[in-house]
Amino acid sequence: MNAIAMQVDTEAMRQWFEHMHRHPELSMQETNTAEFIAQTLRSIGGYEIDTGIGKNGIVASLSVGDSDKAIGLRADFDALPIQEVNDFPYKSTTEGVSHLCGHDGHTAMLLGAAKYLAETRNFNGTVRLIFQPGEETMEGGPAMIADGLFARFPVDAVFGMHNIPGLEEGKFYFHPGEMMSAVDNWEVEIAGKGGHGGIPELTIDPVVAGSSIVMAIQSIVSRNVAPANRAVVTIGAFLAGNAGNVVAGNAILRFSIRSTTPEDREMILGNIRRIVAHQAQSFGCTSEIREGVPGAVLVNDAEETDRAAKIAQAAFGNDQVIYPGPSFLASEDFAFMLQKKRGSYCFLGAGPGKMVHHPEYFFNQNILPLGAAYWAALTEGYLR
Template sequence: MNALVNELDQASMKEWFEHMHRTPELSMQEEKTAEYIAGLVRGFGYEVETGVGKYGIVASLTVGDGDNAIGLRADFDALPIEEVNALPYKSSVAGVAHLCGHDGHTTMLLGAAKYLAEKKNFNGTVRLIFQPGEETMQGGPAMIEDGLFERFPVDAVFGMHNMPGLELGKLYFTPGEVMAAVDNWEVEITGKGGHGAMPELSIDPVVAGSSLVMALQTIVARNVSPANRAVVTVGAFLAGNAGNVIAHSAILRLSIRTTTPEDRVMVLHNVRRLVATQAEAFGCTSEIREGVAGAVLVNDAAETEKAAEIARNAFGEDQVVFPGPTYLGSEDFAFMLQKQKGTYCFLGNGDTKMVHHPEFVFNQDILPIGAAYWVALTEGHLR
């Protein structure tokens, strides 16, 4: 496999990666990124369909007379976070950055795409699925609703994500449930604004919201079995702009993650209950705005074992971990796995800050490893 890694166009991969890192776009706003990706794969010789689920791209290449088809998926949206790294290719967009590594995921798939088109060492059809809007759980469902698997049929579909904390360059495969379902909700608590020196004339939504933040933490602690896993995170609390002003309203943004259908129903019910009762207890009103619901990501056991075996043959036994870890993080690739069998693996990013951290750095050393895995997987499936 070292020979294959060396055959990949690593100079171009570095150029593609750094370009996308400098020019990030938020979920479902990735118009220029999509144009950039489509132009590259079209230049490699793929048949390219754009606008699948708004900005999604499917690039197909058929070699030989084989009837089988494989789908390889990479995401390309960025996060609404200010990057603080001092990189020569640092994000040039204020408040937006590729701090989850989706630019790296897309680069790995582009590297594999170029190699596969040049060598044509497979028999069948490879479909490259470049997906927008993963961070908001919108892109996968949008592409599926737009006829992804009906218009571009595949026998199996595969995804991959870099992961800080896992050994650099190693691949991790786990059958069954690997990532949690997520519900991203926004709660607005409305009180009565006023002067900070006259609280008796106001109804303070910040106090109500603060009480709600603490109350929400009891849901998992006292309702979810210790044998299961779940989390309710309040990631944003937005209210007011001055210390001497009592805000009229407060907004809380929640990330709710569960791993069983029963726990999801129960946890969401309790979130609704506590939002209503906590707001009422402080004389406020409340409104919940529910986002796109996530799903538990479940890897097909047979496809996971097959992918792991292909990786062992390509990289060596010591570079593959089976079974690997599971996470309470979420992925809208879960929706694709509900429609088609396949698997989702992790590629170790080494000892770096966690994804979504303002100092996260995608390790470019794993770009050719990820690309080589996609090549080996394609050639292994389409013999």
């Protein structure tokens, strides 16, 4: 563990993390979490704190010395609509909602860095801590930007970080260029005609139509996306009916559509529209597609990624930094910030464990001081 990691207040970070884990809030509904973050920043002292940016977003700014350079550090703090099945003393107290992606840990690490930077002030310039709501729904980043994030709080570069189970604990992974995919979250409703399960001739079964759609969708990527490219279509929810002897009147399918090129994205979305409409019609059903907020491919600036990786190597040692590291088909609305400002996003290995979004996922608290130390080292290195 490096020198900064030994100085950050790990116990405070654990307390902040466990509080947020007990009290999760869904995307763009994080009112109490935002107030907790703001109160914690006020107790740390030294920061100019602006709240209500993009609804629940917060920016905390600290200027030291006479330089006009500025760096932005971003953490997310929304939870997921998933029931946690872990049995920790600090497990979620909200039915059906939990921090199963580690955003509570990300925020605790940035708060830990905030405390360290306010106490040491070993930099010359301005650090802006960006606490962002609504990452899971791709709403929070665009909302903060639309509310004047970078106009009101200018930065030269912006950086993000995410814990990843399965990557070696405590190691930092940097990847220049395209690192994460675009995402489109769609909901499709298939409307039929409900009735008695024993008299199917008087019904139009949307479950059968929906099942046909699910199977037909599987051919889009395998037969239309070049093997050298990457894309995936996941139907994560199929909701219909409540009883085995009743034909439901409608069915809901929820899609997660991920792609890495604009051409593949347009092709996939067009094929989904065509398949949904034609398959539903072939079974006598009607269909409606409700398109969510689209995501974007996360593209790291090569120069800023190289700079961040070198700062991490100097702080933690070459053996703790993997550069270039892996890329994933997961998605991040930090991509929208990187469309506006130079910067880079990295992964912090969390060691063995269930992947994020799994009901048994848990955030490895051992990496709290390492994440905070990276933010502090990046600030000190960037604002020399």
